[in-house]
Amino acid sequence: MIQIPYFLGISAFADTDAVTENKLRVGYYANSFPDFSLADIQISVKLFAEELGESMGIPVNVMAYADIDRMSNDFSQGKLDYVGGSSLILATKFDTGLFADGFSLIRNGDYANSLIVLAQKQAGKIELKDLRGKRLVLAETDPLVDLYIDYLSRSVFKKSYKNVFKVMPREKKAHQVILKLFFGKADLICVHNYSYKLAIDLNPQIQDSLQVVARLDNIREGTGFFHKNTEPEFREYVIKKVMDLPNTARGRQFLEIFKSDGVVRSGMPDLLPAKKLFDTNQQLINRDIH
Known part of the structure; x- marks a missing residue:
């Protein structure tokens, strides 16, 4: 303490x-x-x-x-x-x-109180089931994100996300997580939507390179x-x-x-x-x- x-x-x-x-x-x-x-x-x-x-x-x-x-x-x-x-x-x-x-x-704004899973943009729609075994990066201190990605993993794969994805070392801050995905050093991430919006404001190319795979709204x-x-x-x-x-x-x-x-x-x-x-x-x- x-x-x-x-x-x-x-x-x-x-x-x-x-x-x-x-x-x-x-x-x-x-x-x-x-x-x-x-x-x-x-x-x-x-x-x-x-x-x-x-x-x-x-x-x-x-x-x-x-x-x-x-x-x-x-x-x-x-x-x-x-x-x-x-x-x-x-x-x-x-x-x-x-x-x-x-x-x-x-x-x-519309970006508050939402959790999202992001992946690199590809031709056609990407679903979570397509990302089994892929590299996942999360922030160090984000209890809600950990819970949401685990819920999604158990819903789709019936396993904890730790047993589905290749969990990479965590990043200290959310914007570092987003950059990891943007530069191809991760395959999927889970962040708060406002963090994604802030990253886009700083670098609009991010929005052109990434896509939302899953989203949960109205959670503070x-x-x-x-x-x-x-x-x-x-x-x-x-x-x-x-x-x-x-x-x-x-x-x-x-x-x-x-x-x-x-x-x-x-x-x-x-x-x-x-x-x-x-x-x-x-x-x-x-x-x-x-």
């Missing part, structure tokens, strides 16, 4: 006396997103805490966790007020009965929730302040760090698609075992 020290005392512009009596204790699971290395997460979360704490006028203590069980235990024991990370991790590794509304950074990459025992007035105060980030110049700069367009309130429905995919894949695993 890597601790990022809290900073900033309580400043004079907090809205109420009740708010100034609180501090925000945040836990963030570092191995959640393919666009950020552990070092990136530490820096970005620290910046997030600084911006958030300054705007709210409260002390913020942020911990970036590499051990999800420890993070979950700390949340259950009330040592954390807010947890953030992959929607899959939050849906399956935490007692969701302890969750109250939180907030999520969002990417707008990451989100965050307060502990239900967090004082409601304090919780709503924080959510309101965070959702106002896009309306300030510094807030917009911060969102750019995370390649995000805005902030929305998060609730339990945001976890349902990831939980459904997980449960369905578990059923396939049990089927394959028996």
Whole structure:
């Protein structure tokens, strides 16, 4: 577990006396997103805490966790007020009965909240069944992608993807995964659709060379929730302040760090698609075992 020290005392512009009596204790699971290395997460979360704490006028203590069980235990024991990370991790590794509304950074447009499998473009349509034994590359820290490619593999081949494809060494970031496919050093990849869109924006030739083999829409990459025992007035105060980030110049700069367009309130429905995919894949695993 890597601790990022809290900073900033309580400043004079907090809205109420009740708010100034609180501090925000945040836990963030570092191995959640393919666009950020552990070092990136530490820096970005620290910046997030600084911006958030300054705007709210409260002390913020942020911990970036590499051990999800420890993070979950700390949340259950009330040592954390807010947890953030992959929607899959939050849906399956935490007692969701302890969750109250939180907030999520969002990417707008048709490219948000989708997972895709990509292959090099060929004459005619390519299906997953045509890629058995081919070279697969994934990002190091992307729980949803791992789950989706395993679900597809079990659906089509009745085996884990590790027993179907030639799994190559992982890449640290999603754009490196896409470039691996683009330059012919892989045969298929699985990434978030927004990562593909960003890669196309940087190099339009990528879209001409690759094609989508499979796609899953309406599944949130990451989100965050307060502990239900967090004082409601304090919780709503924080959510309101965070959702106002896009309306300030510094807030917009911060969102750019995370390649995000805005902030929305998060609730339990945001976890349902990831939980459904997980449960369905578990059923396939049990089927394959028996």
